[in-house]
Amino acid sequence: MITVEHLCKEFKVNKKYEGLGGTFKSFFSREYTIKRAIDDLSFNVGRGEMAGYIGLNGAGKSTTIKILSGLMEPTQGICTVNGMIPYRERKRYTKNIGVVFGNRSQLWWDLPVSESFSVLQKIYEVPKEEFSERLDFLIEILGIKEFYLTPVRNLSLGQKMRADLAASMLHNPAVLFLDEPTIGLDIIVKEKIRQAIKKINKETNTTVLLTTHDLDDIEEICNKIIVIDKGKKIFDGSLDELKNVYAITRTVHFEFKEETTCLIDIRERNGILNVENEEKNRISIKFLKKEVDFPELMQDIVGKYDVTDFIVEEPKLEEIVKGIYTKDCVYERGNSYK
Numbered sequence: 001m002i003t004v005e006h007l008c009k010e011f012k013v014n015k016k017y018e019g020l021g022g023t024f025k026s027f028f029s030r031e032y033t034i035k036r037a038i039d040d041l042s043f044n045v046g047r048g049e050m051a052g053y054i055g056l057n058g059a060g061k062s063t064t065i066k067i068l069s070g071l072m073e074p075t076q077g078i079c080t081v082n083g084m085i086p087y088r089e090r091k092r093y094t095k096n097i098g099v100v101f102g103n104r105s106q107l108w109w110d111l112p113v114s115e116s117f118s119v120l121q122k123i124y125e126v127p128k129e130e131f132s133e134r135l136d137f138l139i140e141i142l143g144i145k146e147f148y149l150t151p152v153r154n155l156s157l158g159q160k161m162r163a164d165l166a167a168s169m170l171h172n173p174a175v176l177f178l179d180e181p182t183i184g185l186d187i188i189v190k191e192k193i194r195q196a197i198k199k200i201n202k203e204t205n206t207t208v209l210l211t212t213h214d215l216d217d218i219e220e221i222c223n224k225i226i227v228i229d230k231g232k233k234i235f236d237g238s239l240d241e242l243k244n245v246y247a248i249t250r251t252v253h254f255e256f257k258e259e260t261t262c263l264i265d266i267r268e269r270n271g272i273l274n275v276e277n278e279e280k281n282r283i284s285i286k287f288l289k290k291e292v293d294f295p296e297l298m299q300d301i302v303g304k305y306d307v308t309d310f311i312v313e314e315p316k317l318e319e320i321v322k323g324i325y326t327k328d329c330v331y332e333r334g335n336s337y338k
């Protein structure tokens with residue numbers, strides 16, 4: 001459904017000079033440097049898949065979305081979405097996609113939500129019956145009824161986002177591009193938006209490409225994840241694959257019947273990263289999965305100490321992804337764990 005092949009995007013950036021004189025010089029200078037925002041990027045997203053597209057600030061996410069939604073042409077490479085080249089046949093193409101930019105609304109500020117939707121119906125040429133069916137579905141799953149007749153300027157951030165999401169889906173697009181759809185929203189509205197996206201995908205098999213800095217969005221919504229860094233792809237696979245490759249540690253929290261302070265024999269073993277006394281009878285052990293035989297470790301501790309309870313904790317997605325960026329976790333690829 002979405003195919004990206006060797007995509008590059010370069011921007012010309014005016015050369016900057018230091019100081020006040022420099023600022024003046026920069027203003028009139030015709031010298032520029034080239035900024036490569038996307039660098040030989042290739043990936044695929046299949047029909048009905050929901051892919052999370054993540055990267056640090058400035059990694060190139062928005063630039064990719066702009067190219068994929070037809071707003072920008074790449075410098076090199078090619079992409080197709082639903083069989084079309086986005087920036088070549090924009091008018092026909094826009095009827096096939098929905099786009100939501102979390103920091104920008106596509107609704108008309110002074111119009112009530114209802115009228116904004118009617119204008120979009122005309123723009124996208126959606127037949128009346130189809131439109132009304134679609135509208136009922138979106139009003140229901142996004143809980144829009146309570147502010148349907150309110151002017152957009154009077155909506156809260158969360159209401160505006162829900163209305164924007166509905167607006168992007170009125171013409172039943174095959175692909176939905178979401179750029180930070182939960183930015184600035186409270187936890188309840190975030191959850192509503194996530195559930196709605198999942199429902200839309202389930203009911204209409206819409207393909208979703210989602211960029212976000214909130215990794216809970218990814219964990220809850222996506223079945224595929226693409227990680228980019230400085231314009232280059234550094235991971236492409238399922239969430240489980242990401243965890244298998246990069247979640248190299250595990251922590252077990254033990255509760256003992258009595259005060260157990262040291263576990264010196266455990267602490268000294270290969271692959272044990274940390275043994276911490278949380279309370280007098282509670283100890284947590286963090287270790288490298290690759291170096292420690294987990295069942296053996298458990299057997300050993302349960303055999304020697306009176307364990308009343310234990311909880312196994314895997315690293316959170318946030319921690320895993322942070323490790324990928326900082327290269328702290330590429331233990332299996334030859335470097336060492338810091």
Ligand SMILES: Nc1ncnc2c1ncn2[C@@H]1O[C@H](COP(=O)(O)OP(=O)(O)OP(=O)(O)O)[C@@H](O)[C@H]1O
Binds near residue numbers: 012037059061
């Ligand atoms: N129009 C432009 N002119 C010059 N440089 C640009 C332009 N647009 C983006 N860039 C640069 O390209 C790089 C990628 O920017 P982009 O906005 O795609 O990143 P991003 O991953 O979306 O970041 P963020 O998470 O902060 O939104 C950045 O270094 C940015 O400064």
